[in-house]
Amino acid sequence: MTAVVEGKPARTNRHQRNTGPGRGPLSRVKNSYDQRWYAWAMCVPVVLVLAAVVAYPLAQGIYLTFTDATSQNVGRTIGVNHIPDSFSWVGLKNYAEVLTGANNQFWPHLVWTVIWTAACVVLTYAIGLVLAIVLNRDIRGRGLYRLLLILPWAVPTFVTIFGWRLILADDGVVNQLLGLVGLPGPSWLSDPLAQKFAAIGVNIWCGVPFMMISMLGGLQAIPKELHEAAEMDGATPWHRFVHVILPGLRPVSSTVILLGVIWTFNQFNVIFLLFGGNSDSVQILVTYAYRLFFGQQPQDYAGSATVGILCLSILVVFTSVYRRWLKRNDQGVLA
């Protein structure tokens, strides 16, 4: 998507420079269409589909955040009867209410979402990196280990999570093992604090394979000569890790961390399937927004959209700051 949008004007300009004097943008477009009509035709389906499934709902969502729409006051058609919309424009009231509201809902969920994202990304990255380095060596049965470690990724998420629900149940395997060594097993699925550990643990289980595979690819792209040269210079394994492997992995790391943050921030499946809508304190922002929409009557369209737009804004801000930070640290990466 970005490539299309960013690539397009550049090419039009170059083409323009070669063929003649620039007039208005309209004639430039027309000129471009005459020359490259097939490219335009190829783009049409993508643009239309994206407009239908991304742009339109997004615009609708943003509009709803400025209204007091609920399921009671939006227009509906009942047989031959049509009831028109009766919600009204409330300006920034929803944002003010969510951010300063008396119901004490948004901030605790945001804090937990941030903790959850940070913990999950750091831990999945670290575990993925260690596993990738181990599996990058020549050890016996490497292929089998790799296969086994990718399995959690290949199994559908809901199957994995329902499996974990049984494992983490009060009398499940985890608590039985803890009981064997004489430790009291917390109720992973209902105790507020234990729930958080359980959620992070399960998400790590689901997220590690992706990190590991990406990092394994990154490791194999580091030229052997670098390792050999470092060894010749007498670098210890730690030095080689810090000065060869980490810098060599930077392009891969920065991308998977960004993806990890976005995915984990919006990780609906793990929380929803593990706990359902019941446990309020472990709900992250996306599952909270879901509950506002589907989990109550009347359904709060405006409130849910507001939380959704706030999620989007947080991620947009994070992504741009992160990219700028990367650029400053390392010219050329991800730019």
Next chain:
Amino acid sequence: MRRGIAAAALISAITITASACSGGASDAGDASGPVTITWWDTSDATNEAPTYKALVKDFEKANPDIEVTYVSVPFGDAQTKFQTAAGSKGAPDVLRADVGWTPGFAKSGYLAPLDGTAAGEEVAEFEPGLVEQGKYEGKLYGIPQVTDTLAMMYNKELFAKAGITEPPATWAEWKSDIAKVKDKTGVDGFAFNPQGYYAMPFLYGEGTDTVDPKAQKITLNSPAAVKGIDTLKGLVKAKGAMKLDTTSNAYPNIMDAFSSGKVASILQGPWENANVFKGSAFSDKNNLGIAPVPAGSTGKAGAPLGGHNLVAYAGSDAAHQEASQKFIAFMTSAGTQSQVAVKNGTLPTRGDAYTAEVTANPGIAGYQKVLSSGRPRLALPEYSSLYTPLETQLIKILSGQESTEGGLDNAAAEAKKLLSDYSVS
């Protein structure tokens, strides 16, 4: 010219694909021939549904020109599902709706009034209080199909073993009985399902409710409500009570524990009778004890009066509506209700359905007695929506994440969003 054709072909291809996606759902009903109506049943799919499926067959036999498509919809999803479908496409002609949903749906215009139709013909035979719950702004929208209220269900054998002869009359007595059961028999004395609905007896016992419509006031966080929820907290934390289960499996877990004799007492409604009698601890049906919920400090006991109405969708055409009315009349007739009661152990909504065969069921006989202490819901469309904020905070209060006052203040603030012209106490 060629490129024009190519572009046009692409666009038309996309349009065709797009319209193919939205094609699917069209009405099956034709003006001629048999009318097919759809019924969304929200009863328990394993324990209760077989009875209703058999009744649907009977109805089709008696009315050869009407066919009924039976669809089982999980109770928990049905409200949202119907709400979504009713405003666009795919709504059923008849829905088994919780009594609490009826005013909300009627307010949105989804339901067809049933006054003066075949469905409402025998309305005089029904319990007046239940008919009242099927009305919204004076019009009859729902015909009561089953009714229920919460009561204390207990395992007589376990209580006897613990040396308890009478079911508790106060919350304090219940609390000490819980400890006795644990001491003498080793099983848990009590289990609580942390849902808003199940907390209502504790509010009623203190003479309060979630709202006071006369004073236009949200009373969820009133001192009386705090007192009631504190009582509940004491019971849940009591020595010998089962550890609070807040997982999404809490409900089935508690029912399994009770029906297999691992928990001695619960707060529950008659819709679980059939399920309980299947359990190993209740192979002798007389082992099930049913007692009214204890009274609070006001001395008055109260439990929410629930149940289900059959409602007809306003968007169906005349032929479908007529067929739906006939179907509703059949499903709520005295004969049908007695059959359902005998098979499912649920409570009929009309006096003439309580035949000797029906009251022979100890589950029904027990609940019939406590029905008189049932409190009808307030006819406020938002009323049943207030259970959600109460439930969210209830879990926090009972698991110690929030103080009772703090949690109920949060719940009241949520409730205020639904009832913007109400004041918060």
